[in-house]
Amino acid sequence: MSKQELAILFSGSIDSLALYALSAVGRHPDISRPRKIHLLCMQNGALRFRAFPFERFKTAEKILKAQAPSTEPVPESSFVELDTVRLFQGLWLDQCEELMPQYNDKNLVCTACLLAMHTRAVIYCVERLVPLLIAGISGKQSCCPRKTEIFITKIMAFSSGFGITTRFPVDSDFDDDMVIKHLLEDYGLPSDNGGESKCLFEQTHTLATEKEIGSYLDAMLPHLNKYVESRLEGKIRDAAECF
Secondary structure (H helix, E strand, O other), rough: OOOOOOEOOOOOOOOHHHHHHHHHHHHHOOOOOEEEEEEEEEEEEEEEEOHHHHHHHHHHHHHHHHEEEEEEEEOOOEEEEEEEEHHHHOHHHHHHHHHHHHOOEEHHHHHHHHHHHHHHHHHHHHOOOOEEEEEOOOOOHHHHHHHHHHHHHHHHHHHOOOOOEEEEEOOOOOOOOHHHHHHHHHOOOOOOOOOOOOOOOOOOOOOOOHHHHHHHHHHHHHHHHHHHHHHHHHHHHHHOOOO
């Protein structure tokens, strides 16, 4: 079977670092060894420690290459920063005062941010013919919108509409920090969190429930479908008018 390229949503966190390691060495039943790995680091305009993800990637790449047998070298990897500010603003920041009352006054800022990230990643994958996008989630992130079944289901369907398969392959494996820590240390990789791209919106109060997240996604995904289609077809005015 010919190898394919894959993309990883990469923040430098131990979850995303573990995904990179598993992709690079091909030792997970749901992650086949790819021809090339695209590490997509999203910039939403509210991050700190911006250099950390790239430095962590280069450290991990060096360690994994040194361990890899000559018969199974680490795949070529590229680290790419993608800007999601405009999408993030259109999905929430520009209209949060009007939107919050529609969703029981719950703050959907993190949902909007993740939605912008996945949308930007889908565009990247379509333009570069990368068929598979993977992201790390874990049970310990119970406050994260990406952890909800409704978000996972709708994002997978959204991506599929543009020919991109989105997977969250290590949900049950990563439900305990101990498992991730053991995996990373087994490969000699950094296993401490805390330096990844911390966001100013983390630990936002009035977190949305799965009901509000689902309603919000139902409202925004049609706009995003039109946005992605317009963007890919070069219809810049239509894309700009989506939000």
